[in-house]
Amino acid sequence: MYLKKCQDENLDILQTTLVRDLTHHEVSPKTETPLNQAEIARYSRQLILPEFGPRGQRKLIAASVLIVGCGGLGCPSAIYLAAAGVGRLGLIDYDVVELNNLHRQILHTEKRVGISKAVSVASTVKALNSHVEVIPYEVALTSDVALQVISNYDLVLDCTDNVATRYLLNDACVMANKTLVSGSALRYEGQLTVYHYQGGPCYRCIHPKPPPPETVANCSDGGVLGVVPGLIGCMQALEAIKIISGLGSPLSQKLLLFDGLQGSFRTVRLRGNKDSCEVCGETPSIVKLIDYEQFCGAPATDKSRNTTLLEKDKRVTVEEYKAIVDAKSPYVLIDVRLPVELEICSLPNCMNIPLTNICKAESTAAIKETLSSLGTKKVYCVCRRGNDSQLAVQQLQSALNHNDYQIKDIIGGLTAWAHTIDSTFPVY
Numbered sequence: 001m002y003l004k005k006c007q008d009e010n011l012d013i014l015q016t017t018l019v020r021d022l023t024h025h026e027v028s029p030k031t032e033t034p035l036n037q038a039e040i041a042r043y044s045r046q047l048i049l050p051e052f053g054p055r056g057q058r059k060l061i062a063a064s065v066l067i068v069g070c071g072g073l074g075c076p077s078a079i080y081l082a083a084a085g086v087g088r089l090g091l092i093d094y095d096v097v098e099l100n101n102l103h104r105q106i107l108h109t110e111k112r113v114g115i116s117k118a119v120s121v122a123s124t125v126k127a128l129n130s131h132v133e134v135i136p137y138e139v140a141l142t143s144d145v146a147l148q149v150i151s152n153y154d155l156v157l158d159c160t161d162n163v164a165t166r167y168l169l170n171d172a173c174v175m176a177n178k179t180l181v182s183g184s185a186l187r188y189e190g191q192l193t194v195y196h197y198q199g200g201p202c203y204r205c206i207h208p209k210p211p212p213p214e215t216v217a218n219c220s221d222g223g224v225l226g227v228v229p230g231l232i233g234c235m236q237a238l239e240a241i242k243i244i245s246g247l248g249s250p251l252s253q254k255l256l257l258f259d260g261l262q263g264s265f266r267t268v269r270l271r272g273n274k275d276s277c278e279v280c281g282e283t284p285s286i287v288k289l290i291d292y293e294q295f296c297g298a299p300a301t302d303k304s305r306n307t308t309l310l311e312k313d314k315r316v317t318v319e320e321y322k323a324i325v326d327a328k329s330p331y332v333l334i335d336v337r338l339p340v341e342l343e344i345c346s347l348p349n350c351m352n353i354p355l356t357n358i359c360k361a362e363s364t365a366a367i368k369e370t371l372s373s374l375g376t377k378k379v380y381c382v383c384r385r386g387n388d389s390q391l392a393v394q395q396l397q398s399a400l401n402h403n404d405y406q407i408k409d410i411i412g413g414l415t416a417w418a419h420t421i422d423s424t425f426p427v428y
């Protein structure tokens with residue numbers, strides 16, 4: 001597959017090359033080859049570290065690392081591994097760069113919005129260290145291809161953002177006997193650990209069952225301060241370098257917890273490898289990759305999806321809501337987002353009652369009072385994308401406990417309003 005055309009001159013390095021197919025495999029064991037003059041000059045500051053030295057550098061140059069996910073964790077991991085001189089880097093991501101990625105996915109650029117993330121990271125990495133062989137894969141890692149891809153690399157970094165891919169990567173790494181360096185970051189906090197390292201536990205040993213999908217938060221809904229995945233991604237690169245070069249003690253059977261607000265790092269001990277683990281135990285029941293979306297009850301993406309909970313007559317489209325606004329007849333608009341989100345943008349004349357408070361006595365009392373002062377029984381609920389507003393309608397129907405009220409949600413929320421009615425309205 002040829003790369004997409006892009007105005008960015010940095011991508012020229014890759015414009016003429018092919019994005020390799022999934023079976024690409026080149027093994028060049030260079031651990032015994034002495035470092036050349038250029039390598040000695042380039043890596044001199046780490047070569048003089050007694051524990052690392054030329055031996056560690058030769059191991060890095062001979063090694064291959066697969067980075068799955070070229071986002072907030074994948075960017076810092078990739079650039080530090082390339083800078084340190086890892087011989088071959090595989091970069092997998094099916095997604096394209098978006099403007100809202102740039103606060104943390106720092107290897108992409110404004111000009112590359114809309115371009116493959118894997119290609120973008122490959123380009124930046126290659127510009128820093130042209131000696132590193134860089135292989136971008138513009139695909140999703142799925143059960144069909146995971147073992148094939150992973151088998152071409154010595155070590156794997158999980159820089160993704162969803163539970164289904166975490167289980168897939170774990171199982172594939174156990175089956176292919178590869179160590180997995182796993183990172184995660186959300187809001188102001190991050191976590192880091194190493195799975196399946198020299199008999200240590202795998203992800204399933206610690207988490208045999210996936211969490212209920214509704215309990216899993218993501219950056220798109222929960223937010224993340226960019227520097228937090230930056231730190232965790234750098235530390236994934238550090239773990240990778242330690243494992244490859246035999247330095248120090250990797251975070252196997254240990255979980256590092258970073259609290260950005262406190263500025264604190266803590267390491268907790270994890271349980272060891274579990275004999276009864278379904279994938280790495282003594283008699284594994286999972287011997288080939290399964291359907292991980294089905295297993296987790298959630299898609300292998302953290303992109304929010306719209307669900308339909310309400311009957312059609314309990315909903316209005318943004319066009320219908322616009323007509324209601326223009327008609328100037330009384331109604332109450334309740335914005336059920338968090339107050340901080342209303343600071344970003346909001347529709348005029350709304351009451352802000354976050355979804356978590358919607359059933360509280362003071363909330364329902366305030367709604368009833370406003371309805372009666374306006375002389376109306378019409379309530380519209382709105383949120384960012386149209387999921388929470390439906391939950392709000394359901395909860396208000398029973399909390400207000402009054403058949404006379406007409407409570408409806410606005411389909412697609414403020415995002416649909418921005419796309420369909422008011423193109424100047426911010427989307428976040």
Ligand SMILES: Nc1ncnc2c1ncn2[C@@H]1O[C@H](COP(=O)(O)OP(=O)(O)OP(=O)(O)O)[C@@H](O)[C@H]1O
Nearest residue numbers: 069070071072093094095140141160161165219220
């Ligand atoms: N199975 C997979 N195969 C390939 N790439 C994946 C897979 N699962 C997730 N990813 C990629 O991992 C990256 C994770 O990046 P990050 O957590 O920073 O979030 P994002 O999806 O880019 O942004 P946001 O959550 O804000 O929309 C994403 O680029 C995503 O496309």
Ligand SMILES: [Zn+2]
Nearest residue numbers: 202205277280
């Ligand atoms: Zn296990």
